[in-house]
Each structure stands twice: as structure tokens, then as C-alpha cells.
Amino acid sequence: MYIASEKRYEKMPYRRCGRSGLRLPAVSLGLWQNFGFKGVFANMEAMVHTAFDLGVTHFDLANNYGNPYNGSAEENFGRILRDMRGYRDEMIISTKAGYEMWPGSYGDRNGSRKYLTASLDQSLKRLGLEYVDVYYHHIFDPNTPLEETALALDNAVRQGKALYVGVSNYGRGQTAEILKIFKELRTPFVLNQPSYSMLNRWVEGDGLDTFCLENGIGLAVFSPLYQGFLTNKYLNGVPQDSRVGRGETWIGNQLDEKMVARLNRLNDIAQSRGQTLSQMALAWVLHNEAVATVLIGASRPEQIIENVGCIERLDFTEEEILKIEEILK
Numbered sequence: 001m002y003i004a005s006e007k008r009y010e011k012m013p014y015r016r017c018g019r020s021g022l023r024l025p026a027v028s029l030g031l032w033q034n035f036g037f038k039g040v041f042a043n044m045e046a047m048v049h050t051a052f053d054l055g056v057t058h059f060d061l062a063n064n065y066g067n068p069y070n071g072s073a074e075e076n077f078g079r080i081l082r083d084m085r086g087y088r089d090e091m092i093i094s095t096k097a098g099y100e101m102w103p104g105s106y107g108d109r110n111g112s113r114k115y116l117t118a119s120l121d122q123s124l125k126r127l128g129l130e131y132v133d134v135y136y137h138h139i140f141d142p143n144t145p146l147e148e149t150a151l152a153l154d155n156a157v158r159q160g161k162a163l164y165v166g167v168s169n170y171g172r173g174q175t176a177e178i179l180k181i182f183k184e185l186r187t188p189f190v191l192n193q194p195s196y197s198m199l200n201r202w203v204e205g206d207g208l209d210t211f212c213l214e215n216g217i218g219l220a221v222f223s224p225l226y227q228g229f230l231t232n233k234y235l236n237g238v239p240q241d242s243r244v245g246r247g248e249t250w251i252g253n254q255l256d257e258k259m260v261a262r263l264n265r266l267n268d269i270a271q272s273r274g275q276t277l278s279q280m281a282l283a284w285v286l287h288n289e290a291v292a293t294v295l296i297g298a299s300r301p302e303q304i305i306e307n308v309g310c311i312e313r314l315d316f317t318e319e320e321i322l323k324i325e326e327i328l329k
């Protein structure tokens with residue numbers, strides 16, 4: 001029987017999501033990888049408990065997360081939740097739909113009312129929940145009228161199956177368009193979920209971060225460690241037991257000599273701040289005031305403990321920022 005640490009709220013800062021009433025922990029846990037049926041259940045359970053004990057109250061899922069089959073991460077998380085029922089009101093649980101999920105025209109990559117409605121019902125069953133806290137459209141669909149997607153998300157809220165809605169992998173223009181519709185409907189649209197890290201700064205170039213900040217929408221940032229590049233893991237080669245070593249990422253070929261040299265230079269700065277590279281990389285993302293939370297992934301509990309340690313030093317001196325910019329050029 002799991003009993004949460006009494007110290008769980010002592011250190012974690014909770015940041016307001018845009019202009020909403022919702023506050024999220026600076027660090028959240030994502031269950032994209034390592035939570036499918038291929039993983040070891042005891043390890044998944046230990047990761048969720050470790051996170052919650054450290055004040056990580058937000059868990060990010062999607063219908064298609066899990067290996068070997070879609071939905072297995074939600075099933076496993078649902079199993080973990082059975083033993084955490086008493087803490088449900090201390091948790092924010094998010095899920096999404098938008099990518100390929102089941103055969104045929106209604107479960108492929110799309111944003112239709114049919115897909116979003118059916119998928120949420122399936123997710124709730126797998127999770128064993130009556131509602132999720134946040135329901136996202138996972139990726140913009142150019143073939144569905146945005147009004148249909150927005151109405152489907154709004155409907156989920158009105159039916160009591162979601163408390164808030166969000167979008168993911170939407171650029172600034174797409175976000176602006178759907179925001180207009182949500183405003184008319186008075187939908188609680190509070191989150192945008194883009195990728196963003198020291199090594200992937202498209203949200204700055206696109207202006208998505210400034211737009212969201214100005215319009216009261218929080219950013220929940222995914223892959224803030226660039227899938228593990230921005231950790232101590234690859235400073236001296238590629239360990240077999242890593243996402244790149246297992247061939248589980250499409251960005252493995254970017255890990256060339258130049259990249260490794262850059263990571264080592266960033267690591268020098270992290271050390272001079274009294275942090276590990278992953279802690280500095282997370283603090284750097286959180287330094288952007290548009291960001292409400294960073295969604296970290298993990299393959300073992302120790303990584304979560306290390307990464308949550310970023311909250312010990314979130315500020316940067318001007319000199320540090322300039323040095324980092326020089327390395328990232």
C-alpha cells in the first residue's frame with residue numbers, strides 16, 4: 001500500500017498556467033516512453049511514486065503512448081492509480097488524441113469530433129477515471145475544420161469528462177485561430193504543449209511563446225532534455241542502455257562529435273553553477289516566463305530525483321545566459 005511522503009509539498013514550486021486558476025509543478029512527468037507493456041511494472045510504479053513524493057503532481061499521457069501497443073501506458077498508469085486513489089484530487093492527469101490510434105478512418109491521424117470523442121472514452125476506461133484534468137488535441141489537422149476540433153474538446157468539458165483543454169504541436173498561427181473559437185465558446189483552454197529545449201528553439205522563432213504569454217495560455221514543454229542529449233549520459237559516448245543506444249529515437253544521428261563537444265561545454269557551465277547538465281537544461285527552459293512546466297521523461301527513478309533537483313537553482317546570471325548563447329550558436 002503506497003503512502004505518499006509527508007514532505008512532498010516542501011520544495012516544488014507550482015507555476016500558474018497562463019491566466020488560469022490552474023497551477024502546475026515546475027517539473028511534470030511524461031509517460032510516453034518506458035510505461036508500455038515492454039517495461040517493468042515495478043519500475044514504472046517506482047517512478048510515479050518517486051515523482052509524487054517530490055511534489056510532481058502532473059502526469060502527462062496520450063492515447064497512443066506505450067510499447068508494444070497504443071494505450072498500454074494509460075493501462076499501466078491506471079493500474080498504478082488503483083493504489084493512489086486517495087490522492088486523486090492532488091493530481092493533474094492529462095491525455096491527448098490526434099495521432100494514429102486504431103484502424104480505419106476514425107482512429108487515424110485526425111482532429112474530428114468522432115475521433116476525439118471516442119478516444120477520450122477509451123482513455124477514461126484504460127485509466128479507470130471518470131474525468132481527466134486536461135484533454136489535448138495532439139497535433140494540428142489541416143483536413144478537419146478547426147471549429148469541429150474545438151467543439152469536440154469543448155464538449156468533453158461540458159460532459160464533465162475533462163476539466164481543461166489544450167493543444168499540442170500547434171504553431172503560433174494555428175493557436176491564434178483556435179483561441180478565437182475557444183473564446184467564443186468560453187472553453188477553459190489553458191495549455192499549449194510544444195517541444196522546446198536548448199537544442200530546439202522553434203517556439204522562440206515562431207513567436208509561440210510570446211503569443212501564449214500575452215494571451216494567458218501556459219506552455220507545458222515536452223522533450224526539454226532533447227530526449228536525453230542534455231544529460232550526463234552522452235558526454236563520453238553512447239551507453240547501450242540509453243534511448244540512442246537502443247535505437248528508440250530518430251534524433252540519434254545528431255549525436256556527432258560537434259554535438260558531444262557542445263554538450264561538454266554546456267556541462268562545464270552547469271558544474272560551475274553547482275548543477276548537473278540535466279538540471280541546468282531544465283532550469284534554462286523554465287527561465288522562459290511563458291513556460292508553466294517542463295514534461296520530463298525518465299527510464300528510472302534516480303533520473304527523476306536528479307532532474308527535480310533543478311528547482312534548487314532556477315535563476316541565471318546574465319553572464320551565464322550569454323555564455324550559453326555562445327555555445328548554442
Ligand SMILES: NC(=O)c1ccc[n+]([C@@H]2O[C@H](COP(=O)([O-])OP(=O)(O)OC[C@H]3O[C@@H](n4cnc5c(N)ncnc54)[C@H](OP(=O)(O)O)[C@@H]3O)[C@@H](O)[C@H]2O)c1
Pocket residue numbers: 029030031032033060061138168169193221222223224225226227228229231232233241242243244278295296297298299300302303304306307
Ligand atoms: N505532445 C507531443 O507530441 C509529445 C512528444 C514527445 C513527448 N511528449 C511528452 O513529453 C514527455 C517527455 O518527453 P521526452 O521523454 O522526450 O523528454 P526528455 O526529458 O527530453 O527525455 C527523457 C529521456 O532522457 C533520459 N534522461 C532523463 N533524465 C536523465 C538523467 N538525469 N540522466 C540521464 N538520462 C536522463 C531518459 O532516457 P534513457 O535513460 O532511456 O536514455 C529519459 O527517458 C513525454 O513522456 C510525453 O509526456 C509529448
